[in-house]
Amino acid sequence: MYIPSYKEEPFEWYKSMRTQRIVREGNSVHVFKYNDVVTVLSNHNVFSSQFRDLLGDDIKNELDSRAAPSILILDPPRHTELRGLVSSAFTPRKIESYDNYIRELAAKMIENIIEKGRCDLVSEISYPLPIMVISNMLGVPEKDLKKFKEWSDALATSLGRGPDLRTQREMSEYFLNMIDRNSNEDNLISRLSNVSIDDKKLTDQEITGFSILLLVAGNETTTNLITNALIELSNHPDIYKELVDNNKIAGDIVEETLRFRSPVQSTRRYAKYDYQINGFNIYKNDFIFLYLGSANRDEEIFKDPDNFNPFRENKRHIAFGNGIHFCLGAPLARLESRIVLEEFAKRIESFSIERLNPDDRIDSDIMYGYKRAIINVKKIN
Numbered sequence: 408m409y410i411p412s413y414k415e416e417p418f419e420w421y422k423s424m425r426t427q428r429i430v431r432e433g434n435s436v437h438v439f440k441y442n443d444v445v446t447v448l449s450n451h452n453v454f455s456s457q458f459r460d461l462l463g464d465d466i467k468n469e470l471d472s473r474a475a476p477s478i479l480i481l482d483p484p485r486h487t488e489l490r491g492l493v494s495s496a497f498t499p500r501k502i503e504s505y506d507n508y509i510r511e512l513a514a515k516m517i518e519n520i521i522e523k524g525r526c527d528l529v530s531e532i533s534y535p536l537p538i539m540v541i542s543n544m545l546g547v548p549e550k551d552l553k554k555f556k557e558w559s560d561a562l563a564t565s566l567g568r569g570p571d572l573r574t575q576r577e578m579s580e581y582f583l584n585m586i587d588r589n590s591n592e593d594n595l596i597s598r599l600s601n602v603s604i605d606d607k608k609l610t611d612q613e614i615t616g617f618s619i620l621l622l623v624a625g626n627e628t629t630t631n632l633i634t635n636a637l638i639e640l641s642n643h644p645d646i647y648k649e650l651v652d653n654n655k656i657a658g659d660i661v662e663e664t665l666r667f668r669s670p671v672q673s674t675r676r677y678a679k680y681d682y683q684i685n686g687f688n689i690y691k692n693d694f695i696f697l698y699l700g701s702a703n704r705d706e707e708i709f710k711d712p713d714n715f716n717p718f719r720e721n722k723r724h725i726a727f728g729n730g731i732h733f734c735l736g737a738p739l740a741r742l743e744s745r746i747v748l749e750e751f752a753k754r755i756e757s758f759s760i761e762r763l764n765p766d767d768r769i770d771s772d773i774m775y776g777y778k779r780a781i782i783n784v785k786k787i788n
């Protein structure tokens with residue numbers, strides 16, 4: 408079966424696949440409809456995320472010796488325990504307290520774009536903003552941001568294609584060195600280093616696994632959301648004009664971008680038991696490919712799904728997943744992107760993005776977005 412890399416637009420392919428609902432090829436099962444994707448994601452007792460259990464002992468031991476599996480690839484009960492350790496740092500209320508800090512960063516970056524007139528949106532705003540924010544939350548120095556960029560590019564490409572051992576090794580060494588059991592600083596790495604579950608501290612490998620996840624998950628994804636939102640606004644100058652007149656619609660634009668050009672297009676599970684999804688037989692050890700980006704265009708759920716319409720009533724997209732693995736960073740990603748749009752529209756009267764081509768796109772089986780997007784801006788006088 409043809410499976411797209413997101414170097415190409417997948418949406419026509421999804422549309423034809425949705426007519427077949429679920430497609431099996433060997434022990435791979437591909438799920439395209441919204442309700443079926445939600446069924447799998449919400450049923451973690453049958454559909455596991457614990458992929459390291461399927462690797463050969465050599466690779467599994469090599470990976471585990473450096474960074475323990477993160478919550479993204481753990482099932483309960485360990486998933487529940489570890490997620491509980493950081494969830495209070497990511498509540499919408501806690502995240503709101505970063506508003507001023509993010510706004511200042513965004514304003515500075517946008518002023519810089521105005522001064523240049525023409526530049527690469529990704530390297531000037533979409534990439535540096537989320538990585539600076541998450542580095543600050545984790546407590547890692549800004550001077551290392553260039554290194555993070557190389558790692559996250561390498562991981563975005565390797566995601567879903569098997570582990571990139573060299574990058575994993577470099578990142579693990581970096582974070583192992585950051586662990587300081589005596590630190591009382593107010594950041595996430597210190598918090599993870601000093602917290603206990605049933606009187607047991609996390610191991611160095613668990614802290615490392617968690618830190619890598621937060622750095623990577625909070626980075627490329629939000630970069631793509633910001634870029635995709637501005638690309639969509641450049642395609643719809645009428646909606647951009649409305650945003651300039653009324654920046655309260657920024658949140659609606661972010662939600663519609665999440666649905667329409669979901670930064671994470673697909674995720675995976677494997678079946679621990681035989682099961683039926685809406686009459687379709689799933690067998691133990693099947694790999695399940697879940698196309699969030701297709702579910703978000705399901706015509707039975709969203710009216711006129713191929714139309715970018717921030718004012719649609721139904722905003723129940725699943726771009727952040729569903730169930731126990733629902734994205735921990737959703738409030739942060741939403742806040743960062745909303746602030747960028749608000750600060751952008753305060754200062755820029757109109758803008759255009761130069762023609763994008765396939766080489767500008769991220770080469771990934773999971774992530775949907777651009778490495779580069781040249782923008783031209785005209786400031787408000």
Ligand code: HEM
Pocket residue numbers: 478479480490541620621624625626628629632669670671674675726727728729731732733734735736737739740
């Ligand atoms: C999980 C998407 C931003 C941290 C997920 C999942 C999705 C997702 C789809 C679930 C994957 C699955 O069930 O297999 C996104 C998108 C983002 C974004 C589209 C931006 C637009 C962030 C940010 C952070 C973050 C900013 C943190 C700083 C996480 C974590 C998980 C996760 C820790 C794992 C949760 C768990 O397994 O319990 N994200 N994410 N994400 N995300 Fe995000």
